[in-house]
Amino acid sequence: MMKNRYKRAWMSAGIWLVFVTVTAVGQVHAQEDHRVKGTVHDLEGRPLNGRVTCSSSTTVISNGVFEVNPLYFPDTIRVESLGFHPVTRVVNAPGTVAIRMTPSTTQIDEVLINTGYQTISPNEINGTVALISSEMITTRTTGNILERIQGHASGLTTLVGKQETTGGTGVLVRGLGTLEGPIEPLIVLDGFIYDGDINNIDPNTVENVTLLKDAAAASIWGARAGNGVIVITTKTGRYNQRMRISIHADRSFQAPPLLSEQYRVGATTHIDLEKFLFEQGYFDQQIMSVPHGGLSPIVDLLARQRDGLISKDEFAQEMAFWSKQDARNNYLDEFYTTAHTKNYGVQLDGGSERNSYMIGVSYQDHKGSLYDISRRLNLRLNNQFRILDNLTLSVNVQFTHNFSKQGRDAYNTIRPGSRTGDYLAFRDEMGLPIPLDYQYRGRYTDSIGKDILLDWKHYPAEEYNFRDNHNDRLDLFSTVGLKYIVLPWLSLTGNFQYQNQDAQQVIYTSQESYVSRNLINQYTQHNPATNAISYVVPIGGIYRSSDATVNSFAWRGQANINHQRGAHGIKAILGMELRGSGTRSKTNGTMYGYHEDPLTYTQIDLHTRYPHFITKANTSIGASNAITRTDYRFVSFYGNFAYTYLNRYTISGSARRDGSNLFGVNTNDRWKPLWSAGVGWNISNESFYQERYIADLSLNITYGRSGNLDMTKTALPIASKGTNRESGFKTARVTALNNPELRWEQLDQLSLRLEGRSKNGRINSSLGFFKKYGSDLYGNAPYDFTTWAVASTITRNVAAMEGYGMEWDIHAIYIDKGKFKWSGTGYFNWNDNRTTAYYYDVPSTSELSRLIVEGNKINPVIGKPLYGIAAYRWAGLNTDGEPQGFLNGVPSTDYQAISRDESSIVFIGSATPRYYGSMTNQIVYGSWRLLVGIDFHLGYFVKKQYFTSAGAISGSIHKDYLDRWQNPGDELLTSVPKFVYPNSNWDGFYGTTELHTIPGDHIRLNYINLVYGINTSQWKQPFRNLELRGGIENGMLLWKKNNAGVDPNYIDGSQSKLIWSFGINAQF
């Protein structure tokens, strides 16, 4: 406790110290006569009016001439003129200066970067940031905001098909920095951490997106910023602007996926294999089983034939029916459709001298390819009031209503008898729904349930009509900000953010659905003596719902210092933030016997045990209800300063200390200090610099430390309390083993950036290099799990990794002649990473053998990429059709021994792209604008699908089955091993040979967009601007390296189709 108090005092003193020092600098005065005269012109040489500010005063520029009298030299003067970008210039001695100003309508890189805490111009920050403007975001017409910024900044990529990204966005900034911790960047919306659904943000309302890539830029965001920060800023109104109304409307279409590309064998082959297995007795146990479990249609047919329940003709007829099916087409016919999205939006903005506003409404209606529905309504209200000249209030409210509804059944999800079948059909020749066994065998339930039970069969072609599973989400995100300018160089801001997200989930199945009928039947009580029936579960639908609320709030108080005195400039912030986020969720119980209209329902006895109609086992229905309550709290103190001398040298630093209510951690360990430092050198401002080719050349170097923290990893044994339903006794269960040595993860990053612009302004480029060191990383280390025996590994700070990479981006205007303009942007990235330390208690015979994996999850092996793949060397099939590897250099089928022979394994490479990037070309001709986006991913490997006997036996038969080894001599023609029953002992080996790892390198046409801007200048009111646009999205493969015919992004072959979109934008 003493220690804590000491820390607190220290911090407070620190805050004061900085404050006082900064203030003192401003108090020094000296009075001498230093006259500086100047001229101000636009690019055409016309004199301008405006004002000029220096250390002593602000004076008026009249007809392009001014005169100021600075207090000291060197001093910085700032020239402003309406409609032009402001200019600052350092003056070293009395004399004259000539200033040329660029109109603010011209696009130059005088854009402001919003870090979420402060808004600064790019040359005032040493960190590496990227800015994506709203123009780039609206170039694309589909996808959420994170999908739309892809390809518009360097250092940004999306992981495809990895375990770590399941349920997340998959977006990475500058690659990976951890092994077990979270890998995705922090999302910030309008200055506050955004924990809501990313799909709730309407991309059309986004003003810009800033990417904070290196530690210097991100460390201000503290503990969760180790993976970079994506700052999203939404549009606001502007002062002194007349009202503008903008509308947009667009539609897009996407054909159903190409299921026919799936690697399947087709009906007849599938049926033949099931026949073979049936003859081998493979299904006998399933057929005999007591609850009379479901069978696949063919197995059922064969069983009926064997039991003499069916005539020869009937058998042949049914067999013929199934043989001519194609499940892929049947799925497409029954469950798939063309996806269709509609977007509409209206936006109103404007402002007077004291007030600016923006009101926006947008609506999206989406029907997915499985008839799934989602609708989103977005309302935005943004207001800024200049209450006093030095006091501004801003209020921002965003309301989103989201509705989504489950669609039909996706390919391969209907599995009668727990098997997929290439011959599955959902309707018979008459178009009537076919029953397919689900839990119980249809013909058994028919026989026992006659006249007693409801139909117990499962009709996939009808089932989707009888369910209504939907989510309803209301999201309110609001911020209130107050800015008070105390002194010209000091302002105080207070911000408050509140977010409330209410979600309701409904799972409803009507009485006609299999789900309802099944439950009703299971608990139907039948007295054979009297033939009396009673229903434990009443006849009717079943309706369950659950609610979840997420509340988050944040308070932030901040002092902003922006002082320019002579050659010295200082820009600093100091602040503190409290943040809390609470989740409440509960299930609302289940209504049985539910009818929509008239609304009727009842509740039933969940706890008494009733005999099951088929098994007679006594069970309770027992849908238990749950309530959860979680609260996360954070307190942070932070500061950030940048000192600039002579507009040439910048030193910057930031420090932050985060505290959280991490459970099971001693209070002292709840705090984590983070920092960064950087230097910048604006070379082109040096007097020796000859601006021959390159203008605005600058160099920055930064280093910083940020952390990662996983709220689920703890240091004390944590038990979850509950109540045993049967006994009613309180229970406790240790859910996380105590590890007192656990610390936060640490991520250090060194970053270097060189930036410049060609003198004619046509080429603009930056080159960056970074190196990341992750240390104290969480790793799953084995331990003597005899102790706890619940999990065989424990989280420890055992691992380390490093990542390094280069980023190069270039913006060029190739041709700019009259009506024709061709410009391009390219982003090129190189990113490598490797594990540098990991902890293995179990020695492995071969380090490489740890990498014999699918490459779809992080797999740390020292010296190898985080997502690495190794594979067994392939020695072909032997004369018996068995796959061979190498054992001591000789082909062998001793798979056990091969797995222990290091030389039998080869390292294939990284499973994530090492080189990636994008190129955008824009061609403008008069009113036409064509945009083409191409992206590339190179230098990595993916694993394709393959055939195994075990897979085929369990019902999923890969197309390679057709090419398998069947007769001696085939080994010369094929590399697919023979099929064996009951078990081959090489499936594991064969699946991990180098045969199946193929290069993932590919180039994809990301989108093409054509915009036609109708010239409205000749029109009478009201259009100020009218644009028609059309385009295609969703990647056409232009080139791939592998010749296995596999699109690396769609390993299973189900390539999704292009999205066609059409839209209109208007402003008046």
Added chain:
Amino acid sequence: MKRYSFLLLPLFFLVMGCDRFLEIKSDAKLVVPRSLEDAQALLDDEPWMNEQRVPSRGEDAGDEYYFSEATYNSRPEAVRKFYLWEYPEYFGTGNDWTSAYVPIYNANLALEILENVERTDRNRMDWDNVKGSALFYRAFYFFKLLVVFSPVYDESTADTDYGIALRMDTDFNNLSTRASVRECYEQILKDLSEASEYLPDYSRRLTRPSKGAVYALLSNIHHYMGNYESSLEYANTALSYNSGLIDLNGDPDLLNASAASTPFVKFNKETIFYAELANNFVFVNRNVSLVDSALYDSFENHDLRKTILFRIVNGDALFKGTLTGANARKFGGLSTGEIILNKAESLAKLNQPQEAVLTLNTLLTKRYLTGSALLNPEEYDQQTALNVVRQERRKELMMRGVRFSDLKRYNKEGANIRVIRRIGGKEYILEPNSGKYNLPLPQDIIELTGMPQN
């Protein structure tokens, strides 16, 4: 400057208050277990303390079931190997070793919590129950682990035979070692005698231990060790607490005698302490594990168990008579039937054949059709009494993991029982006293700790 200093005041207040701001729990259900109530709650977590925890793979290695040729062929490779006693290496959790060490962890954690909770007049009852229970659970699972992983007790080699890991703490940094068989039994017996001082005569629920359970367990342990005098003595004490038996002619605890599902209710009058066999074994799949036909045929027709404990599918007998009330969960706890059989066998061993048979009759009278002739004590000498008791023991205690321990014990005494499997026209034999009777530990545990493998 001074003018604006008030603006910083809120910062100070916030700094002072933020520790309290951070005190709130991140998840309302979480607790760092520290109190007596937490300790009891740990022990009342039945899924971790009682359900599917008792090592059971001995059953897989034993002779109570067999696979048909087709079933054998359709099993995965690991099962086929195990079936023929070629035990495959295995790793991680989800096996006999880890199933049983989970409740041992909870028991150890409860004991560690007690070290910091003072026993007072007010909490005496609860404190004693936690203490006695934790000691009992630990001893119970230590013993069940010994049956599967260690040789049967032999006075002459007990100091050198490998026992199990006597985990007595929750600190995983202390590496496990294999204690000797003697150390293991000494620890178990010490824990149990201590537990008997703390536990109540009867517990509030059969998942919680009681004095009766301690004596029943002591009888079982001494019986397995071959200390038949002690076994008899503890059996008598245990039976003085509970000697109830379900009458198969009709009983409130008997439901659905003819149904395909299990006939007995959970927590019936025969249960002294409730526990279930771990679900790591294969015969839980009751559609494929066929009961040895000779064993099934040995039930006389007036023996009601023949119909109640089994169902017949395609001419093969399948077992359904477990005491858990659910067929997928096999009973692995302590029951009065087993204690009566301990007593009968001990009496026979101690050369009291008449008393042995009379004791057996107390069981059979609840198993036979009312009015059937019981055994005549006059007809038995020591050997024939022992034979009939052991035969009844096999019939009564099916699929509880007991048969495997009996095989080990009988063979130690020289019974020379060979377990035979026939596959593909070949015979595979588990020889008496073979090392295969001690199942292997998880391979990664061996490599992590350096403990010797079986």
